[in-house]
Amino acid sequence: MHHKIVNLAPTGMIPTREMSAHVPLSIDEIVEDCRRCAERGAATFHLHARDANGVPTYDRQIYARLIGGIRETHPDAVICVSLSGRTFTEFSERSDPLRLEGDLKPDMASLTLSSLNFxxxxxxxxxxxxxxxxxxxxxxxxxxxxxxxDLGMVNYAHYLADRGLLKPPYYFNVLLGNVATAQATPTHLAAIVSSLPTNSLWCGAGIGGAQLTANAAGLLFGNGARVGLEDTLWYDRERAQPATNVGLVDRVVSLAQTLGHTIASACEVRQMLALAPHA
Structure with a gap:
């Protein structure tokens, strides 16, 4: 439990340049942010692609350039592509990044287990x-x-695992603090975590002002933390200090070290999740 995963979600579907001067939107910006955060301890990268206008896209060719750019300097980085259901409704669209091959094939892809409101x-x-x-x-x-x-999503993970569609070890991001779902409280977190399947790893993620609380819980009781501008654009609840991806990674790494933990390298995360070494 002492090796903690730092999972970076640098961009998301929602942030725009008007909302944050720091959110990476172009391919070069996202790759550069991920590289800088990899140097500081992030091992896993939860990527959302944007087109030339900064609009979310499912296009596997853009994901290919993101993955290739990160692996050029950090070949062991664990790369996850988003299959988000906020904008795209067709299976062919949402599954497009899963069709990448060879060196550009992602290690992981996001699977939100039920519908929800933000x-x-x-x-x-x-x-x-x-x-x-x-x-x-x-x-x-x-x-x-x-x-x-939410708790029902954990139950759906059991449902899929029972049917052989999920294979252990399972990896969960537990996302807390969204207005319509579970909150960053001990009771909500305990209900979710105590219901996870055996052989599960989980990282604490917090929406908006809940990010630091959820990150701390993930470091204390789980396998790490998910951080990044996808989930919050601010360092503080008062929204006085704009966040950067590098700053959020630095903060969570420092917190982990304060709590007596070490940060898992990308190779260690691959072992923890039973992922093949990257060719």
Whole structure:
């Protein structure tokens, strides 16, 4: 438990240049941010692609350039592509990044286990969509990054695992603090974590002002923390100090060290998650 995973979510679907001067949007900006954060301890990268206008895209060619750019300098980095349901509704769109091959194939892909509401938008994940994405990941040998916002989503992970669509060790991001789902409180976290399948690893992620609380919980009681501008654009609850990805990684690494933990290297994360070494 002492080796902690730092998982960076640098961009997300929502942030724009107007919302943050620091959010990486272009391919070069995202790659550069990920490289800088890898130097500081981030081992896993949860990527969202943007097109030339900064608009979210599922296009595997853009994901290919992101993955290739990061692996050029950090070949062992664990790379996860987003299959988000906020904007794209067709299976062919959402599964597009799973079709990458060879050196550009992602290690992991996000799988949100149910539909949910955010503050302004919804993420639609119909049962058939979740199952089909899980089936394709199993076929392609891409590990699901299981996104859990609520207790029912954990139950759906059991449902998929019982049907052979998920294989241990399981990896969960437990996302707390979103207005319509579980909060960053001991009772909500305990209900979720105590229900995870055996042979699960989990990282604490917090939306907005809950990020630091959820990160601390993940470092104290789980396997690490997910940080990044996808989840919060501010260092502080008062929203006085704009955040950067590098600054958020530095803060969580420092916190882990204060708590007496070491940061897992990318190779160690691969061993923890039973991922193949990168060719």
């Amino acid at each position: 503050s302004q938008t919804a993420s639609l994940n119909a049962p058939d969509m979740v199952r089909r994405l899980a089936e394709m990941m199993a076929e392609r040998e891409i590990k699901p990054e299981l996104e859990v916002f």
